[in-house]
Amino acid sequence: MYYYVGNHLPRYNRSQSIHRQPSSISFRLDGFWSESSGKLCMVGSSSVYLDYGNWLNVPAVLKLNNLMNSTTVTSLISGTLESLVSSENDPRHFEPVSILMLPCMNYEYTLVSNKSDNSYTGGSNTPPSSLQIGRFCSVLSRVLRQEFDLKYSSHCVSAKNCTPLAMSDLPHPRIVSLKSIGCSEDKQRLRVLVIFADSNNVWYQRPFNPKTTLVGEGSWDAKKNQLSIVACQFLNATDSLTNSPHVGDCSTRLSLIFPAIWTNGNTSSTLGQIWSNKTVTELGYFDRITFEAPRNYMSILKLRR
Template sequence: MVGLGKNYSKVVLKLNYSKNNTIYGSLIDGTLESLHMESDYNYFEPIVIMGLSQNPNYQYQLVDNVSCFSGERGGRDKNNIDINLSLSKLDRGVCFIFDGRTSVYELEYWSDYGSVNCSPLGGSIGYLPNWIAFRGVRCDQHSRKVQLLMGFPNPSSGMEFEFPGPNATLIAEGAWDEKDNQFCGVACRILANASVGDCSIGLSLKFPAVLSLRNWRSTVGEIWSKKDVNDSEYFGRIGFQSWERPFDPQGLRYEYTEIEEVRNSCALGEETAEGKGKSYPDGFSLDMGFDMLLRNTEGKVASGFLRPQFVGDVLYVQQDELKSNHSRMLNMSYRIGFTPPPDFRFGADAIYKFVHISAEGIYDRDTGVLCMIGCRHLDFQLNDQNSIKNGSLDCETRIKVQFPPLHAEQAEIAKGTIESRRSKSDPLYFESLQLSSNSITTTQAKESIWKMKLEITMVVICCGGLIFGVLFRGRCILPKRFRDSTYYWQ
């Protein structure tokens, strides 16, 4: 194709399509070249182009009779998931999961650092990835087969969720395994000449049917090398997981394991004189989750969030189903996360990029007190060295939150603490963190808006009275906030 570009520059676009209808012919290569002389102002160097073919006659070749347990992986499934959700529970099926959106998961390296190659891309990209991103390219709903891209963004770029270039991307095929209720696939390397290279990487993706304090991940998976351990391209198995759900599945439930421990360690059910006669949010209220600020003992501040996951046995997002629940004591599970700034000291000499805690406990509706036991995911770096994540948990964490009354006279906010139950000599011990919501409750916001509307109405009536010569005792009386502002009409 020949055409005109910016400033009337003449260009030629050349694209090469493969006649192969399989994954090996799914890449397009080409160039965009200038037709001007090199001495011309509008000349530019050729631009290399790589793309994906949308051939409607595409034939899946790598996933016939797919199984996540084919090939030599060695060892057992470290995700330790007993029951997975079936495809019938996953909303609109496998094509809904891979519908062109980019889903990002955190990587967890299971091999000993230095004993084997860790990166699935070798040393070609110059960094050890923290994330893996999936993007569906095409999907056959009938056969439940999917073609997808798997990218490994550069963590130092600050753009973790942007899909990377071809040197950090794999192209893959996958299909739903009915026997084990999981998605299984095979991934191939993309070569510099826009061709598909070695296809020796296996992958699996699961959706646990039961979540708990220690198995809190809504989506889990792994990738592994099918090559011999002595091969230069072999890499150790890598797990990945996500807090987020790409859908709201049917049948997902939560199993509480620490409720008795919470009862023994928290003074619940004791109504104070200060809180007597006040009402507090229901467990399914929007006010039960909020963005928060955390302050350590040195006065340094970090920002984060506190989000409900389950109220009793029901997903928090399904709020309408909970309005018939009037129990005083509610079992609840939470997700808590925050990002410590560089000067925010948290525990031993460890550098945390992100701290996330799964928690469960009891909420007392009559007092507004939430008390939980939490498991802190130990994804940290020591002494600025790129350590390998071991997936271990510190479940000696306690979280306590006091929610404000619904109709507080002043703009009260939720406050609480996150503290370690370990001894100070323990390397996982950390000083108590003070938490507070960084916004007022929805009830307070609605009441504030109502008051503001009333005052604006008073101003309109009052000023309208002035315009038409109707005065109240000879003058227009405005609310104080308007008398002290530019709204006051001299």
């Protein structure tokens, strides 16, 4: 079995002549999984190519927690990839790599339904045409490949009541993007990451930051031409991920409405809102935020069955 560890690579001794720094490293691992406790432990190694036909064997152990058979939006797998070489002077040694994963095994949608009452309140700016959904998952994955400009209310006077990221160092993000991480074609529901940022870089160019990211479920309402999302926060997700990170506080709501056709002359655009279902006096409440896709997102996009 192989586990791929993205861009988090072992740091090797600079005295070693490494032919090239790979963009990813694969480890061949074998071990055991406890179905009752959800714990997994695997041991193995990776081979890194050096100059002159030499290879460096890097032994490691992978430890994961909460790897369960049935999962929901609040399920979160955390763990570490650790070196089995204790000496820091050994070129095979690397610092522990923290791992955070959203499970997909036997996933159950528990937050949203096709009868969701999360409604967009955009008034006259609502696009009159209907987005024709044929292959729901493929269409929505294409539509969500854009970034939305956030627009705050004029009543927004402080970071406390203006952002869904109360625990973040990003009090007033400028951009929000959505990344599809799972989809149910028959139920027309999907799982998404809601990613906030202060610069115009697409989501796949940013490192994952649980402090500026929400995870949620979305459902499609064909009559309203609307995607409704219930989103949750990553809690206790520090840099080291050693403080039992988990998903909770699912009080954030999003809604998006779409035109059927995008053209240069079409004034309609993808519109959305973000709000909290908490009361004004509750901790974590924030004023309603609107967002809209940039006009120059694409010249022509026509979605058909």
